[in-house]
Amino acid sequence: MNSKHINVAWKSPSNIAIVKYWGKKSVQVPCNPSISFTLDKSFTEMHVSFTQAEKFQLEFYFEDKPNKSFARRIEKHLFELDKYMPWIKSGHFLIHSKNSFPHSAGIASSASSMSALALCLCDLESQINSSPFEANDFFNRASFISRLGSGSACRSIFPKLALWGKSNIHTLSSDLYAIGLGNELNSAFQKVNDSILIINSTEKSVSSSLGHELMQTNPYATSRYQVAKENCLKVYNALVTGDFEKFGNTLEEEALQLHALMMCSSPSFILMQPNSLIAIDKIRKFRKDQGLPVYFTLDAGPNIHLIYPGEIREPVKAFIESELAPLCDGNYWIDDQIGEGPKKIN
Numbered sequence: 001m002n003s004k005h006i007n008v009a010w011k012s013p014s015n016i017a018i019v020k021y022w023g024k025k026s027v028q029v030p031c032n033p034s035i036s037f038t039l040d041k042s043f044t045e046m047h048v049s050f051t052q053a054e055k056f057q058l059e060f061y062f063e064d065k066p067n068k069s070f071a072r073r074i075e076k077h078l079f080e081l082d083k084y085m086p087w088i089k090s091g092h093f094l095i096h097s098k099n100s101f102p103h104s105a106g107i108a109s110s111a112s113s114m115s116a117l118a119l120c121l122c123d124l125e126s127q128i129n130s131s132p133f134e135a136n137d138f139f140n141r142a143s144f145i146s147r148l149g150s151g152s153a154c155r156s157i158f159p160k161l162a163l164w165g166k167s168n169i170h171t172l173s174s175d176l177y178a179i180g181l182g183n184e185l186n187s188a189f190q191k192v193n194d195s196i197l198i199i200n201s202t203e204k205s206v207s208s209s210l211g212h213e214l215m216q217t218n219p220y221a222t223s224r225y226q227v228a229k230e231n232c233l234k235v236y237n238a239l240v241t242g243d244f245e246k247f248g249n250t251l252e253e254e255a256l257q258l259h260a261l262m263m264c265s266s267p268s269f270i271l272m273q274p275n276s277l278i279a280i281d282k283i284r285k286f287r288k289d290q291g292l293p294v295y296f297t298l299d300a301g302p303n304i305h306l307i308y309p310g311e312i313r314e315p316v317k318a319f320i321e322s323e324l325a326p327l328c329d330g331n332y333w334i335d336d337q338i339g340e341g342p343k344k345i346n
């Protein structure tokens with residue numbers, strides 16, 4: 001090892017799944033392939049200072065304050081990476097992390113934070129070994145390492161569009177890392193907007209790990225995994241041909257199926273709230289009345305992601321401000337869009 005002390009920093013975005021990952025096998029292997037848009041304004045910025053030491057040590061700060069629960073998760077992840085990055089155990093890590101979105105926004109931050117951490121680790125690795133990776137190899141490895149921290153994080157590594165999980169869409173697809181498909185997107189999807197309506201900003205009532213675990217006994221699991229595979233193909237075809245309507249119909253089907261799966265799990269969870277349903281109703285009515293391609297999706301929580309082409313931003317913004325923002329917690333919504341993926345901070 002040449003370097004005794006190395007600082008690295010990366011900014012990495014969150015992503016919104018079009019076809020959802022819900023259900024996994026051991027070691028973060030998904031039960032079905034998933035596809036996502038990479039976001040732009042919702043990101044984590046992480047600074048890692050590594051010093052070679054006798055013994056492993058971690059100091060973790062979230063928004064300049066020590067954060068024990070996230071530190072424990074990162075420590076566990078770093079120990080589990082020993083097989084792939086043995087140098088970790090002889091390092092003192094000082095990590096500062098912050099998100100561009102408020103912690104209380106109810107947005108899953110594991111995708112942005114675990115991908116930012118993986119990028120920092122792969123960057124450290126190449127400097128420690130004095131062997132710069134080819135760009136493609138670097139991002140593949142970062143996606144692989146991200147997946148071990150949080151499944152959905154492996155999709156955040158790539159610009160615009162990512163596919164994770166073995167699928168007949170693409171010969172290079174893998175259960176072990178995501179691949180970027182941004183350059184296959186039709187021009188109709190180059191400027192997709194994602195307006196995130198914060199219906200409720202409190203913590204999720206079901207953790208992702210419990211949600212994935214509940215799929216093991218869900219009576220509809222087998223048919224769900226088959227439908228998800230087919231939906232990946234449908235969505236991919238719509239994305240490359242520029243068919244916003246076909247894309248939007250599958251987007252909504254996926255979101256409602258994810259919530260239906262949780263409703264019929266044992267124990268069961270209802271993660272939407274009355275205002276989520278009112279918003280969905282208004283969105284569908286607006287689409288029909290105005291003839292505009294505005295569709296919705298949800299994560300495993302009550303917040304609504306409004307997905308539409310950038311070209312119709314003005315009328316949609318007016319609709320959000322008059323009809324949807326009043327349904328949000330403190331009228332709060334996040335004005336995001338499809339993004340170019342992670343960036344190294346110098």
Ligand code: 2P0
Nearest residue numbers: 017020021150151152208209299300
């Ligand atoms: C997704 N979600 O595809 C789905 C849709 C939430 C709803 O992936 O246990 O935090 O860390 O692998 O990635 C959330 O699960 O789960 C998730 P882990 P993760 O985005």
